[in-house]
Amino acid sequence: MSAKPMGPIPPGFAAQDGQLIIGGRTAGELSASASDTPLFVYDGAMVWKRIAALRAAMPAALSIHYAIKANPFAPLLAAMVGQIDGFDSASAGELEMALAAGMVSDRISFAGPGKRDGELETALAAGVTINLESESEAARAIAIADRLGTRPRLAVRVNPDFELKGSGMRMGGGAKPFGVDADRAAALARRVIDAGADWRGWHIFAGSQALDADAIIAAQAQTLALATRLSDDVAVSPPLVNLGGGFGVPYFPGEAELDIERIGAALGEALDMREPVLRNSAFALELGRWVVAEAGVYLTRVVDVKWSQGERFAIVDGGLHHQLAASGNFGTVIRRNYPLAIANRFGAPADEVPTTVVGCLCTPLDLLGAALALPAPEVGDLVAIFMAGAYGASASPSAFLGHEPAQELLL
Numbered sequence: 001m002s003a004k005p006m007g008p009i010p011p012g013f014a015a016q017d018g019q020l021i022i023g024g025r026t027a028g029e030l031s032a033s034a035s036d037t038p039l040f041v042y043d044g045a046m047v048w049k050r051i052a053a054l055r056a057a058m059p060a061a062l063s064i065h066y067a068i069k070a071n072p073f074a075p076l077l078a079a080m081v082g083q084i085d086g087f088d089s090a091s092a093g094e095l096e097m098a099l100a101a102g103m104v105s106d107r108i109s110f111a112g113p114g115k116r117d118g119e120l121e122t123a124l125a126a127g128v129t130i131n132l133e134s135e136s137e138a139a140r141a142i143a144i145a146d147r148l149g150t151r152p153r154l155a156v157r158v159n160p161d162f163e164l165k166g167s168g169m170r171m172g173g174g175a176k177p178f179g180v181d182a183d184r185a186a187a188l189a190r191r192v193i194d195a196g197a198d199w200r201g202w203h204i205f206a207g208s209q210a211l212d213a214d215a216i217i218a219a220q221a222q223t224l225a226l227a228t229r230l231s232d233d234v235a236v237s238p239p240l241v242n243l244g245g246g247f248g249v250p251y252f253p254g255e256a257e258l259d260i261e262r263i264g265a266a267l268g269e270a271l272d273m274r275e276p277v278l279r280n281s282a283f284a285l286e287l288g289r290w291v292v293a294e295a296g297v298y299l300t301r302v303v304d305v306k307w308s309q310g311e312r313f314a315i316v317d318g319g320l321h322h323q324l325a326a327s328g329n330f331g332t333v334i335r336r337n338y339p340l341a342i343a344n345r346f347g348a349p350a351d352e353v354p355t356t357v358v359g360c361l362c363t364p365l366d367l368l369g370a371a372l373a374l375p376a377p378e379v380g381d382l383v384a385i386f387m388a389g390a391y392g393a394s395a396s397p398s399a400f401l402g403h404e405p406a407q408e409l410l411l
């Protein structure tokens, strides 16, 4: 059996005496300090570097918001407060996390379909901006605000009439549970304004995980055009246009980093040429995975090495219950290999026989890496799965099969 390719190991991870270094410490030290594997390690310095690079590439006036659902680890959120301009939450739980982290309420937004009355009340009482997903949600939010005696901060989430091409998860263009269709958005904004609410503007999110700069540039141009058209229809300048995000990261073979410099230059030009109705508006991007994915490594230990019909399996103490995405069961159609390494022999040559790395769950879905070119694994080795900083611990079915949750560590 020949080896199958894996995604690119992110730059910035080096070896010292054959040991993978994360945030200046070896994987072995990190797993020992956490008392046991499996373990998610997040390198804070890498996150801050990403944010700085993004700010350098984007127009100076653009705000950068972080979508909490990518990684809600509390110490990470708390450390991020001084680095990022706002948090986007998608549930009352995430909203509480944003507040607990110390983000001020006027820099927090709350999006997502199916907000319950209690969640709307929490958001209204806290004074955060609610990104309205439907006309009926708007009516409920306004009624609850009336009862609370507070002036609601409401933005309208628009289901755009275009899509972000090449995105891994489409969230616009067609019938969608997200936002209000573009042809009804202006009427909803008008209703919100007439009800006396503090209308905060537009939220237009067209998709996720795009690696093609041209596709993002095109979607941003369409987003600005849509915001212009809608604002002209309402005849009010929106205080904020949330341009969405969709910046992808390379997980799989053949994928490469997004060219953010090109996106930033194009966005700068587009904003410079914006129409009068957007002249005094503020603009924001909301990014999740692009900010945090590469900074996270999932460390798990080889419990058993076995052979079946000439194929070698390394069985680890983690699995899809912590890192569902690496198993290919989180939003991918065709399973491909995430970048993965033996952390205590990082950079060592691969054995000629490939290794399939599986988790400890009793299901064939728990496949973490198929037929990988790795050094021959031994019991006790540490396996590092890269690109684990987003949609890892919190996006995996940790109750499945009754194992302990993974530990998490921010460096």
Ligand SMILES: *Cc1c(COP(=O)(O)O)cnc(C)c1O
Residues within 6 Å of the ligand: 067, 069, 070, 088, 090, 111, 205, 207, 208, 209, 244, 245, 246, 247, 286, 287, 288, 289, 290, 390
């Ligand atoms: C999920 C989500 C994000 C973050 O998406 P990433 O692909 O992680 O950048 C941002 N905004 C909204 C509205 C979302 O639903």
